[in-house]
Amino acid sequence: MASRRTSPKEPNPAGSPVSMADLARELGVSMTTISRALSDHHSIGPATKQAVLKLAKKLNYQPNHLAAALRKGKSKLLGVIVPYIEGRFFASVVHGIETAASKAGYSVIICQSSEDVAHERKNLETLLSAQVAGILVSVSRTTMDFRHFEKVKKHGVPLVFFDRMLDGDDVNAVVLNDHAGGYQATRHLLEQGCRRIAHFAGTQHLNIYKNRRQGYLDALLSHGIAPDESLIIECDMTVEGGQESMARLLALPQPPDAVFSAGDSANLGALQLLKSRGLRVPQDVALAGFSNEALTLVAEPNLTSVDQRCEEMGQAAFRLFTELVEAEGTPFSQRQVVLQPQLFVRASSLRSGIDESPETNSAAKKLQRSRVHHT
Amino acid sequence: MASRRTSPKEPNPAGSPVSMADLARELGVSMTTISRALSDHHSIGPATKQAVLKLAKKLNYQPNHLAAALRKGKSKLLGVIVPYIEGRFFASVVHGIETAASKAGYSVIICQSSEDVAHERKNLETLLSAQVAGILVSVSRTTMDFRHFEKVKKHGVPLVFFDRMLDGDDVNAVVLNDHAGGYQATRHLLEQGCRRIAHFAGTQHLNIYKNRRQGYLDALLSHGIAPDESLIIECDMTVEGGQESMARLLALPQPPDAVFSAGDSANLGALQLLKSRGLRVPQDVALAGFSNEALTLVAEPNLTSVDQRCEEMGQAAFRLFTELVEAEGTPFSQRQVVLQPQLFVRASSLRSGIDESPETNSAAKKLQRSRVHHT
């Protein structure tokens, strides 16, 4: 008996999903024709194409992506690894990625590393086993080296980092210009007349926190102010962390007149503590934060914050991935996309009567995306 | 020449990923042995097993899930469709699902319907094409019928709804007991001495909003209070919606002394409007909301709210899926899992001096999960 594959003869038992073989049998043509007709191959006559398409709709044919991916060696699956899916930032980035990806015919499978390298490693294995077409990752807080990512490169799977990454520039990445964000926020505070500006910093081994801090320092320096180490506190970016840190600052012989926090939650903590001590924001202490979380609009007064352009980051990460796919010939050209942050000025930092500084925002908008290609 | 599959002879060109055939050639055994050794089949000798495992580690063998899935007809992929990934609720549910799923060896691919039926339909097709083992979905706001879900059943793919679903009980679903949530919140307001309690309701064609409203009504009735239709406003569950609705309520000849909102954002809007009018919360108007969003702890006073047990819902949804997989023989038994909500009492509704009502919470905790099996 002839093999079903090449000359399908046996009828398809009802109930089982309809395959190309069924279409082929029904139309009396070969599977080759079906496959080519469905993918709009040039060597198939228009009449045949129509017939195939029509029958496919009629029988409600659903292509089996697995089989196709197996044969072609490349799937339409995209792996995404984030520390956690909750929280505005990563959720928004994933939103951006998924939106762009699905538009391009990709499905995204998400993994959470839970800020744990071991999980991250396992996630990578899983994704590679699933034969994903590419991997987008924001490294966990406990990731200290890139060794487990080597395997991905070895497999020839495009790898894109976003937001969080380690030093070493032989990687593709899309990041926020955290330095500019820190600089903008600090400059704004300076412009409001603040002179003793404190900083809540995050773990310094992550690029994002290091850069925010550096932006803060550079803004001070370029305004002729010498940084005061006692005003810089490396703490958890949580409400509690902010409360404790603010308390420590107030205990200083010469307390600050402003705080730039590397995260909004810590900033909220600072706000709460200040209020509980009867201090006024922004008159006594002005506040500026980072991330532009939803809470900035709920707190009273509303909190000034640097927006991270989450969705744009997701889109950019996906776009970078597609560029890598297309440029598969050129082996060693890594690209970095740098997004420009946007400062949202709100009541927590506005000492003058102006309720918003439009120039700051519009200027930032003009610089939204700048791209640096590197060898 | 012998086929490579059954008696692999040709060496594996370096660089290409190592497959079972490579292991087989290296050890001089058949692929059958490799496959069975890796899956710990009983018919493989312990010595052989060890050797295979060892070589697999050494050559860094990565199984190809796609191939396995193709052959077995079932993949280890799980499809999840949500209206959108942003926002605390769905992000948390997805978190719960992913955590449970990855523990069980499943990868989850997420899709966003963007509250659009057309997208939802396309998402379903995509997932079916990807040969997922099951689909977990929270329907979009614009989904009015179940027709596109029939196809999923036809394919024999387990289907589980969570949170949002349409009427018709021939489906598997895990939902929150929204009625109980509405009841609890309203009863609490009554216990605080409120008598004219208004309600911000959502679209009534979604089960969740309908049930919350009914719980509100039943609580009033069981306390001998006749519902006043003018106090029930069906509005957008947004900050603006809450502001407008609150304004309308205050314009009433006899304004309410409390509001139970079907969502926290609208509740925040109400709070803002009340403050701007110089009214005190909870003394003049007490507030209770739904969802226990992060903003409830940022607003001043903190907002009382009903927690939706997001993570538990995700876990439960996945568990229900696995149960469906195991019980594949029994065709027509659909199951519903009903989670009990938990009321978090906070300052926005506390008129007495007590800062929290522990009995309410502990009582709710005891009822955390109750399960109803149905035919």
Added chain:
DNA sequence: ATTATTTACGCAAACGATTGTGAAACGCTA
């Protein structure tokens, strides 16, 4: 009229794993 060229399609081998069937090789009893 003969040779190129294009158009339209079929053949069969992949992709990498799983699995029912079958068959050696072994130890054991009778």
Added chain:
DNA sequence: TAGCGTTTCACAATCGTTTGCGTAAATAAT
């Protein structure tokens, strides 16, 4: 030693799709 069961493994088909190559007919070029 013949008979029987157990252990251990190989054969080959199969999942549904893609694709290089071959080929026949139709059209164009010489």
